[in-house]
Amino acid sequence: MSHVDPQLDRARKLAGLNTARRSEPDTTSPFWEFDREVWGTLAQATPLPLKQRDIERLRGLGDRMNLDEVAQVYLPLSRLLNLYVSAQRAKHDLTREFFSPLHERGLEPQDAKRTPFVIGVAGSVAVGKSTTARVLRELLARWPDTPRVELITTDGFLYPNAELDRRRLNGRKGFPESYDRRKLLKFISAVKSGAPEVRAPVYSHHTYDIVPGAEVVVRSPDVLIVEGLNVLQPARPRQDGTVGLAISDYFDFSVYVDARSRDIRQWYISRFLKLKHGAFQDEDSYFHRYSQLDDDEAITLATEIWDSINFPNLRENVQPSRGRADLVLHKSSDHTIRKVQLRKL
Ligand SMILES: Nc1ncnc2c1ncn2[C@@H]1O[C@H](COP(=O)(O)OP(=O)(O)O)[C@@H](O)[C@H]1O
Ligand SMILES: CC(C)(COP(=O)(O)O)[C@@H](O)C(=O)NCCC(=O)O
Structure with a gap:
């Protein structure tokens, strides 16, 4: 954070900000804070590898993501993540060098291969975190040193509806206790242990349940993105009061997609209306019965x-x-x- 950065000053002028009146650094916040226009200058030399049609393919229902946003927000973020991946690899190489005296004695760890760089993406229902995760995946995969980027969503780890019923958790879908947290922790720990193949179950929004027998297989990618409501939850205390691990303990980086709750509520309701005219029309959809509602009834139900x-x-x-x-x-x-807020280092 140098004092005079011509690129940032130019961006501040473009954004109508007075460069002379730069606010004092906030030493009480653990985050550096950037207006979009300023953040957007941080990858100016990097060509945008996505086209409008790619954005349309990646964008979730109701999301307004466009090429400007990808260029100004996500491209700099992918550049920063690319640097962090390199830093992690350098740290891994240094650690192997540190092990080198063990080599001659045959005592070097046999599984010293590096593990995937894991990124968590958190945020509310309907905030657009799946679009964020998909765009990040596409951008990161275009950096030469991270071609293999995989993405999983934590909904696969929800208990099946029958089990939620048994636990009296219907109406609590998405709350931390509605997930098989032990299974999720085992999954992420296996990924970070360097296992060559790790399997995750699959959820369907269409049937509103876990898909029996379906799984995604994660085969030691360069980067794994883990998207879900609760990925940043701290570990919960056990019955004896001790605290174990949370999946976020295995993250190398995490992103939270934030908005005012009254805005997200609006997005949720308008998405519900769009789904009513779209996906709910399908007879196999769990929500098919809602396709018969008129818009006012649908708004009441979504609310x-x-x-x-x-x-x-x-x-x-x-x-x-x-x-x-x-x-x-x-x-x-x-x-x-x-x-954009970035945790201080
Ligand atoms: N009932 C539904 N039927 C079909 N798709 C849905 C339904 N509810 C949500 N989705 C889709 O599932 C994805 C994840 O939604 P959500 O968990 O609300 O997270 P976010 O909106 O933050 O990505 C979105 O792409 C959304 O459009
Ligand atoms: C499936 C979800 C819990 C999100 O799961 P995530 O992948 O974020 O773990 C959420 O999108 C959802 O559909 N909640 C359902 C709330 C309800 O209508 O019962």
Whole structure:
């Protein structure tokens, strides 16, 4: 954070900010904060490898992501992550060098291969974290040293509906206790142990349940992105009061997608309406019965689901984990990212 950076000063002028009135650094915050325009200058020399049609393919229902946002927000982020991956690799090489006296004696660890760089993507239901995760995946895969990027969503680790019923957790889908957290922790720990193949179960929004027998196989990629509501949850205390590990203990970097809860509520309701006219029309959709509702009834129902499930989960579990992220993307009410916070080092 040098005092005079011509690129940043130019960006501040473009953004109508007075370069002479630069605010004092906030020494009480663990984050550096950047307006989008300033952050957007941080990868100017990097060509944008995606086209409009790629964005349309990656964008979730209702999301407004466009090429400008990819260039100004995600390209710099992918550049930073590329640097962090290199730093991690350098650290790995140094550690192997540190082991080298063991080599002659045959005592060097046999599995000294590096493990995948794991990135967590957290945020509320309907905030657009799946679009964020998919765009990051595409961008990172285009950097020459991380061609193999895999993405999994934590919904695969939800208990099947029958098990949620048995545990009296219907109506709590998405709350931390609705996930098989032990299985998720074993999954991530296997990935970070360097296992050549690790399997994860699959959830379907269409059937609103785990898909029996389906799995995704993660084969030691360069980068693994793990997206889900609760990925930044701290470990919960065991019955004897001791605290174990959380999946975030295995993350090399994490992103929290943030917005005002009243904006997210609006996005959730309008997405529900879009789904009513789209996916719910399909007779196999679990929500097919809702396709018959008129728009007012659908708005009432979506509001009820938001107020009774998704908002309480956001307030009680998801939002309190925001401060644990390495990077926070702040969206304004039109879905565009206005501000980026990066954890200080
Ligand atoms: N009932 C549904 N039917 C079909 N797709 C859905 C349904 N609910 C959510 N989705 C899709 O699932 C994905 C994940 O949604 P969500 O968990 O709300 O996270 P986010 O909106 O932050 O990506 C989104 O692409 C969304 O459009
Ligand atoms: C499947 C989800 C819990 C999200 O799971 P994630 O991948 O974030 O772990 C959420 O998108 C969802 O559909 N919640 C359902 C709330 C409800 O209507 O019961």
